[in-house]
Amino acid sequence: MGKRFLLFTEEWAGSGHRMAAEAVHDVLVAQEGTELSRIVGGLNTASPALRELSRFFYLSMLRYGKPFWQRIYDQEHLWGTMLKEPLGWWLSQRLMNTLLQEEKPDVVIATHAYCLSALARSKQKLARPFHLVSIPTDYQINHFWVHPQIDTYVVAHERVADHLMHSYQVDAKKIQVLGIPIRSxxxxxxxxxxxxxxxxxxxxxxxxxxxxxxxxxxxxxxxxxxxxxxxxxxxxxxxxxxxxxxxxxxxxxxxxxxxxxxxxxxxxxxxxxxxxxxxxxxxxxxxxxxxxxxxxxxxxxxxxxxxxxxxxxxxxxxxxxxxxxxxxxxxxxxxxxxxxxxxxxxxxxxxxxxxxxxxxxxxxxxxxxxxxx
Structure with missing residues (x-):
């Protein structure tokens, strides 16, 4: 029996995250070892209203408040500490009830960090846990991408791997340096x-x-x-x-x-x-x-x-x-x-x-x- 994959992404913050998910999905569906591969809009599934709010805030910041957005990003550790767990708690129940229990995935992959904490929390609660993989689509990483429940980090470069190990104390065994996925x-x-x-x-x-x-x-x-x-x-x-x-x-x-x-x-x-x-x-x-x-x-x-x-x-x-x-x-x-x-x-x-x-x-x-x- 083949493996079941769910790829979580977001498209409201630019098309790159979804393109990365599609690149991996397109290869997976062509392999005999794949029973299911499905791309999921994380916020669109868990909370369409929050998706629209996030999209509005992101585009408004880029249009009218770029310096403010940079300051927010420079304090990502603070924001990550404040928001990750509440978001995870609030979104995880919705993801479990609407998707994870129904699809019963073997592997869940995230190419956007927004729902990662919710997926990590869901993994702990489900009777049939899955392997959780994060694939950042940039040549750097921030606090939102890191969680103890993540099993594998697939990163773009050795420098990103070093940052994970030294700044976030991630075990080297959890890191794979394979690059940013682009279409075949x-x-x-x-x-x-x-x-x-x-x-x-x-x-x-x-x-x-x-x-x-x-x-x-x-x-x-x-x-x-x-x-x-x-x-x-x-x-x-x-x-x-x-x-x-x-x-x-x-x-x-x-x-x-x-x-x-x-x-x-x-x-x-x-x-x-x-x-x-x-x-x-x-x-x-x-x-x-x-x-x-x-x-x-x-x-x-x-x-x-x-x-x-x-x-x-x-x-x-x-x-x-x-x-x-x-x-x-x-x-x-x-x-x-x-x-x-x-x-x-x-x-x-x-x-x-x-x-x-x-x-x-x-x-x-x-x-x-x-x-x-």
């Missing part, structure tokens, strides 16, 4: 070179810059565009605005008012991002864990701009420390790095550092580990 298609796409991707997408075979702010089109993408179009040497610029209609229209208006000699392509939401990242010579984006893992899988140099408070700032610090990305703080620094990275040897330097961090087959390795537990 990225490991396949990594075998194609950039020239092939450009040809397949109908792009010119010239130096290409991809600009994207995630599914929501976050970050000051218009500023980035204004910097790029000022470049004297020809560029091929691809901007993907995701589901941000306002940004898409704003960029279209900008290009009409200020025509340039560069080839500029503005697109909306693109489900097959691996093609565009694979074709790009440089990827300008915000440092979400999934976005960075995808870019490194495809060996596309990362130019980070406008990291959001909290996890993204920490991801940025990690990647800069590993020399696996570069941060631009203004338009002039963007232009300076673009000029520098026109030189293939300069791009090769950062790609060499990315090799030390990239794990394109993380989802496959995580699924294999889960099946053999």
């Amino acid at each position: 298609v990225f490991s396949v796409a990594a075998k194609m070179d950039k020239r092939t991707w450009k040809r397949q997408l109908g792009l010119d075979e010239q130096f290409t810059v991809l600009v994207c702010g995630g599914e929501g089109g976050y970050g000051k993408i218009t500023e980035v565009m204004k910097a790029l179009v000022k470049e004297m040497e020809p560029l091929q610029i691809i901007v993907i605005t995701g589901k941000n209609e306002k940004l898409y229209n704003e960029l279209q208006d900008l290009l009409q008012k200020y025509p340039c000699s560069h080839r500029v392509i503005v697109k909306k939401f693109e489900p097959q991002m691996w093609q565009w990242i694979g074709a790009a010579d440089v990827y300008i984006t915000k440092p979400g864990g999934i976005s960075c893992a995808e870019a490194m899988a495809l060996r596309t140099p990362l130019l980070l701009y406008q990291p959001l408070p909290g996890q993204e700032k920490n991801n940025c610090s990690f990647l800069l420390n590993q020399k696996a990305a570069v941060l631009a703080t203004d338009q002039e620094e963007i232009r300076s790095m673009i000029r520098q990275w026109r030189n293939q040897k300069q791009r090769d330097k950062i790609m060499k550092q990315m090799e030390l961090v990239r794990r394109p087959e993380a989802a496959q390795q995580i699924a294999a580990y889960l099946l053999q537990m």
Whole structure:
């Protein structure tokens, strides 16, 4: 008899957490050892009202109160101590009554920390306990991800493992360094070179810059565009605005008012991002864990701009420390790095550092580990 897996995630705080769950799920369902694999929206199941409140607060903080959000994040240990147990107590009964008792999972996986304490509490109460696995989707970890009832931590890098052991006294036997799970298609796409991707997408075979702010089109993408179009040497610029209609229209208006000699392509939401990242010579984006893992899988140099408070700032610090990305703080620094990275040897330097961090087959390795537990 195969194993039964439940993957808990949240999509209201960006799409990365759900994409990580989907990456593992897609591998699990293709394996003979899997009887059931199901993705669950944790708060949507336990408390839809709390989900909407959390989403409203998160988006409001990002829009109007970024410094305040950063201060909250800097005090995550205090907030974790205050909120984890009450949340766990309040949500666990709802999860047990609505899902866990019915599905009887062998393994429960969390790619978002919100419901982890509730899952840990449920594990203690159920007559048939499950193996609890946490998979943080960033290159850092915080207090909300840590609980004595967690059986396995699957983390992105050895530095995260060290932090768990030294700051939270987690036993090394509980930690697996397997990477951030990304869709399996990225490991396949990594075998194609950039020239092939450009040809397949109908792009010119010239130096290409991809600009994207995630599914929501976050970050000051218009500023980035204004910097790029000022470049004297020809560029091929691809901007993907995701589901941000306002940004898409704003960029279209900008290009009409200020025509340039560069080839500029503005697109909306693109489900097959691996093609565009694979074709790009440089990827300008915000440092979400999934976005960075995808870019490194495809060996596309990362130019980070406008990291959001909290996890993204920490991801940025990690990647800069590993020399696996570069941060631009203004338009002039963007232009300076673009000029520098026109030189293939300069791009090769950062790609060499990315090799030390990239794990394109993380989802496959995580699924294999889960099946053999």
